[in-house]
Amino acid sequence: MMHPLAQKDIQHIWHPFTQMEEWCKEEPVVITSGQGTMLRDQYGRSYLDANASIWTNLHGHRHPLLNQAIVRQLGKISHSSALGLANEPASLLAEALIRAANPSRLFGKRGAPCANPKLKKVFYSDDGSTALETALKMAYEHARRSGVSGKPRFLSVKNGYHGDTVGAVSLGQVPLFHRAFGSLLFGTDKVMSPYCYRCPFNRARPERSEARFSRRCQWECVDGFEQKLEQACKRGRPHAGWVVEPVVQGVAGMVVQPQGWLQRVARLARQASIPLIADEVMTGFGRTGPLFASHGEGVQPDFLCVAKGMTGGYLPMAATLVTDSIYQSFLGSHSSGKTFYHGHSYTGNQLGASVSLASLKLLQQGESNRLRRKAITRNLSAGLQSLWAIPQVGDIRQAGTVVGVELVQNWQTRKPWDASLRIGARVCQVMAARGVLTRPIGDVIVLMPPYCATPDQIDTMITVLQQAIVEVMAQ
Ligand SMILES: Cc1ncc(COP(=O)(O)O)c(C=O)c1O
Numbered sequence: 001m002m003h004p005l006a007q008k009d010i011q012h013i014w015h016p017f018t019q020m021e022e023w024c025k026e027e028p029v030v031i032t033s034g035q036g037t038m039l040r041d042q043y044g045r046s047y048l049d050a051n052a053s054i055w056t057n058l059h060g061h062r063h064p065l066l067n068q069a070i071v072r073q074l075g076k077i078s079h080s081s082a083l084g085l086a087n088e089p090a091s092l093l094a095e096a097l098i099r100a101a102n103p104s105r106l107f108g109k110r111g112a113p114c115a116n117p118k119l120k121k122v123f124y125s126d127d128g129s130t131a132l133e134t135a136l137k138m139a140y141e142h143a144r145r146s147g148v149s150g151k152p153r154f155l156s157v158k159n160g161y162h163g164d165t166v167g168a169v170s171l172g173q174v175p176l177f178h179r180a181f182g183s184l185l186f187g188t189d190k191v192m193s194p195y196c197y198r199c200p201f202n203r204a205r206p207e208r209s210e211a212r213f214s215r216r217c218q219w220e221c222v223d224g225f226e227q228k229l230e231q232a233c234k235r236g237r238p239h240a241g242w243v244v245e246p247v248v249q250g251v252a253g254m255v256v257q258p259q260g261w262l263q264r265v266a267r268l269a270r271q272a273s274i275p276l277i278a279d280e281v282m283t284g285f286g287r288t289g290p291l292f293a294s295h296g297e298g299v300q301p302d303f304l305c306v307a308k309g310m311t312g313g314y315l316p317m318a319a320t321l322v323t324d325s326i327y328q329s330f331l332g333s334h335s336s337g338k339t340f341y342h343g344h345s346y347t348g349n350q351l352g353a354s355v356s357l358a359s360l361k362l363l364q365q366g367e368s369n370r371l372r373r374k375a376i377t378r379n380l381s382a383g384l385q386s387l388w389a390i391p392q393v394g395d396i397r398q399a400g401t402v403v404g405v406e407l408v409q410n411w412q413t414r415k416p417w418d419a420s421l422r423i424g425a426r427v428c429q430v431m432a433a434r435g436v437l438t439r440p441i442g443d444v445i446v447l448m449p450p451y452c453a454t455p456d457q458i459d460t461m462i463t464v465l466q467q468a469i470v471e472v473m474a475q
Pocket residue numbers: 127128129130132161162163164245250251279280281282307308
């Protein structure tokens with residue numbers, strides 16, 4: 001007999017990215033509470049939240065300071081409109097975000113000239129997709145108004161994922177998700193992904209270490225990027241922007257870029273005056289080490305899109321940070337027609353802004369600071385070494401607290417599994433039965449613990465992953 005809450009779910013809910021015919025055949029796990037790294041279900045069973053509730057949670061569930069921030073704000077007001085009105089937490093958060101997004105080391109010593117533009121303004125929205133949609137529309141209009149092109153085009157990276165609204169899908173390059181909507185979308189140019197493990201230009205033989213570290217190539221991916229920019233210039237239609245997930249392409253399979261890639265392509269784009277739209281929806285707020293992944297490569301984007309972890313994983317809220325030059329192209333008299341006609345009912349929501357401020361404080365001065373994130377990075381890295389002993393572990397990619405373990409038929413051939421075998425999903429099922437929850441991307445298993453995860457909890461996540469792979473391979 002199924003739990004009544006599970007029955008109601010099956011009766012009434014349509015889940016995202018889910019084949020509902022399959023879903024309805026089994027009793028789902030219904031999460032009823034959480035504490036720190038733990039989640040609890042309808043039967044009181046506990047699980048480790050090994051993917052931080054789809055890459056959102058930073059400091060753990062029911063964090064006292066985040067709860068307090070929301071309760072304090074609830075005592076004042078939960079929401080008022082940003083159309084024609086300002087509010088306290090949204091203004092304070094914008095100031096804090098701007099400060100965090102312009103670290104002094106990117107701008108040289110006092111007043112020294114530097115190629116990096118400063119991010120000056122914050123536009124709030126609701127989630128990762130809308131943060132990207134905002135950047136896309138701003139960049140489009142900016143390109144038209146500055147005479148770059150009457151019909152601006154965008155450049156994005158193969159297998160990139162930027163959300164599910166139509167604009168964000170057009171920027172994305174994930175055939176499985178996007179194929180069905182082809183005729184709804186606008187065309188976007190694409191460059192190859194720096195996916196060293198499956199790169200046709202990587203001449204290194206497979207080894208028992210992360211492929212990007214042993215790669216042997218001539219940065220052909222960067223040459224390809226340069227060619228795309230040149231082709232667009234020759235056509236007289238330079239790009240309105242290039243969109244990238246800095247340092248890690250998440251949905252592509254936690255594809256970690258080789259060090260220096262982002263810096264190289266950003267330099268080329270900067271030379272060609274193409275604005276950089278950094279999609280830090282997943283990598284933002286310390287996931288890869290620094291507060292923003294782009295900064296770890298010495299790159300400051302023209303648009304910085306953040307969501308997911310911005311509220312510590314508590315509430316849906318997002319932001320698009322932009323440079324003054326983008327902002328200026330929307331200024332004029334009321335009748336100039338330059339207003340940015342775009343926004344949402346919940347833009348600048350007070351509860352979301354309050355909890356985001358509290359979360360930022362924990363990241364900058366509190367228990368989730370850089371040292372803590374480094375300790376988790378080290379624990380993960382040390383524990384993951386044991387997985388290389390499994391012949392079906394092809395690549396283990398790690399950037400800070402983000403991990404992707406790619407499973408293949410044989411590490412020496414790198415031959416992928418037939419998708420119909422659903423190896424990744426089966427491994428995650430076994431992990432769930434052993435008390436560790438995560439979600440695969442195809443046959444890549446993701447580990448992305450909240451920053452409050454203890455060394456023992458990280459150890460358990462890795463041990464259970466190892467046991468699950470061995471069990472599924474033996475079937
Ligand atoms: C890099 C990136 N951009 C955008 C999105 C879309 O965010 P949301 O699901 O909040 O709309 C995601 C979601 O996984 C993402 O990983």
